Amino acid sequence: MKRYTVAVLVRNQYGVLNRVTSMFRRRRFNISALTVSETESAEFSRITVIFDGDDDNKEQLINQLYKLPDVCSIGEMHRDESVSCELMLIKMANEPATRKDILTAAEAFDAKTVDYAKESIMFQLTGDSRHIDDFVNLMRDYTILEICRTGSISLEKGSSTIRKVTNF
C-alpha cells in the first residue's frame, strides 16, 4: 500500500462534495484525508484527496473521478514535485508533572501555543503530515484532550497548475 495525494478541481456547485465522496464510498476507496476549499476562481473548488492503495486503485480513482461531470481536472501531487502541508490544533492536559516536557517538545517542533489555561494547553502546528504525525506520536505519552487536523493541501512546485487552459 502506498499513500497518494490527488488534487481535483471541481465546478463550484451545490452538492459537489457529496457527489465526490458518494463515489468514494460506493467504490470503496480508502480515503484517509480530504479537504475542500475555494480557489483562485469562484467557478471552481479544489478537493485534495489523500488515500492509500496501489497504482491500480489510483488509476481507478482518477478514472472514476473523471466520470463525474462536475470534475474539471485532476492532478496527482508527487512528493518530490509538490509542496504539501496541513494544520493541526492539539489540546493537551496541563499538569505540573508533564508541563515542561510538553512545552519543550512543542518548541522543538515549532508548535505555537495558542491557548494556555489552568488545566489545558493548546498548540497550533503546521507542516507536512509526517511532521504532524511525529508530534502527535510524541504527545501520546502525555494526556491528549482533543485533536483537530485539516487534512493536507498540496500545490505543484513551479509554474505548472492542474487547471488546463483548454477548459476555459
Added chain:
Amino acid sequence: MELTGADIVVKTLIEQECEVVFGYPGGQIIDVYDSLYKYRKELKHILTAHEQGAAHAADGYARATGKPGVVIATSGPGATNLVTGIATAHLDSVPLVAITGNVMTSQISTDSFQEVDITGVTLPITKHNYFVERVEDLAETIREAFRLAVSGRPGPVLVDIPKDVQTAVCEFVPGQKEEAEEKFPAKDIRIEQAVRTIEKSVRPYIYFGGGVLAAEAQEELLALAEKTDGVLGCSLMGLSAIPTGHPRFLGMQGMHGHYAAGKALSEADCIIALGVRFNDRVTGDREKFVENKKVVHIDIDGSELAKNIETTHGLRGDIKLTLQKLLPLLKEKKHPKWQQRIRVLRQEEEGYTDKRKGMTPRNIICKLNDFLEPDMPVATDVGQHQMWAAQNLVFTKSRKFISSGGLGTMGFGMGAAIGSQLAVKEHAVLLTGDGSFGMNLNELATAVSNKIPLVILIFDNGVLGMVRQMQTLFYEKHYSETVLARQTDFVRVAQAFGAEGVRAETVEELEKALQLAFDCKGPFVIDCIIDKDEFVFPMMPQYGTVDEVPAAPEKK
C-alpha cells in the same frame, strides 16, 4: 419569447426531437402536464399504470433506437417509483432523461407533502442529476441532460424541477438538438501495442457487449473477426448486435452461455474485448478466466479498463473509431487449427442441444422465431425465460433484444416492450415468466389503451424458476418461497384488462395462438404452460469456471 418553466420543459423536449414521453401526472408536475396538453399535437405522452412502467418504457424506447428515452413523474412517490427504472438503465448504459417535479423551492428541506430528495436518492444510479433552482437555467440544464445521456458511455440523467420554477417566466431562446460530445479513438501507441499482441495470437476470441451497439461498430467488429480469423462471442448486452446466424458467432458466453462460446473463450490465447465490463456473470472466477491469456480491452469508459480483470492492453476510446485505426495495421491471418477446434466444439454443442418434443422452453422460442420479422423487438423479463431467450432467439437486426442485463430487473419487460414497440412501430414481443409478469402486469392497461400490438408469451410454471433451479442444485431442494401456489388465470387477467388471451399447453396450440397474436392489433397474452423443473443449461456455478459447466440437463 417569454415562457413559463413548464412550457420551457416541453419546448426543449420538442427541440431535442423527442417524439414520445412516458409518465404519470401529479401535484408538483401539474404545470408541465398543462404544457403537455398545450403542445399535445407536437409531443406524444404515454400514460402508464405506474411510474416504474414509464421508466422501463422510456428505457425500452432508448434501447430500441439509441436515442434518449424520456420519463416524467411527480415529486415524492412519483420520483421514487422511477428508481428501479433509472438503476436498470444505469447498469446497462441506456440513455435516459428523467424529469421530476418537486415542491416549491421555499418548501424544499421542510419534509413537506410528497417531498423527497430525489437528486440525493438517485446520485449513485445516474450519470449526473440536476436540481434546477432558477427558471433561467432550465432550458440549458435539460439540453445538458440530453447531451450527457448520449455522450461517451450513455446513461440516465435526472432533472428535478421545483413547482415554482415550473410556473416562473423567463425569456426562452430556442436551441438545437444536442449531439453527443465528440468521440475519440484510443491513442496510436496503444493501438500499435494491441496490434502486435493480436498478431501473435493463434486462437483469437472476440468478446463483445453492449458497447458495440452504443458505438455502432458492428461492421468493424465483423471486419476484425475476418482479419484475425477469430471467433465471436458476446455478453447478454451484446445480443442482436450481429446476426445470430453469422458463421463466426458462437453466441452468448457466461453462466448460462452457449457451450461452444464458453469453451472457445477458455481455450483462446487472446481475448479482444469490445464494450464489455467482464461482469461476474460472464467471467465466473476472474483469475482463472484470464489465465494464460492476453487481453486487449477497448472501451469508451476508462474506468472499465482493469476494473474487473488484469488486461494486457487497455485502450480507452470509441470502439468504432479505434477499430477503424486498428484494422488497417493488422495483418490478415488464418488459423485453420483453431477453426477446426471450433467446428469440434460446435459439434459437441449440437450433441448437447435439447431435442425433446413438446412444450419445452426451447421449442416455444423456436416456434416464436418462425413468426419474428427482422424489425420486431423482443423484450424479456428476468429469470429462466430470459436465459432461454438469450440462448435460442434468432436475430437478424441490431437493437432487437431488449433485456435488463446488469440489474436483472424482474418486472422490466412490460414497460420495456411497450417502449420498444412505440420506437419501431412493429409488433413487439415480450417473453416473461409468471413471476416477472406478476410484478408489473398492470401495464397491460397501458398497452390496451394505447393499442400497442404486443405479443406476450408467459413461461408459466407456477414457480420462481431461476431461484428454484439454484435451490434444486445447491440448497437441497429447499424450495423456500419459490412455489407460487397462486390461482391467477392469466387468460382472464388479459381479458379483464381488455386484451386478448389464450392458453397454450401444446406446440400446436402455441402455433395457433401465435398466428392470432401476430394478427392482433393490440396486446395478446399467450399463457404457455411449462414444467416447473425445466432448467437452464449450461450452467457455470457462480464464481466458477467453464470446466465446471454441466452442459446438458441431467436426468431429473
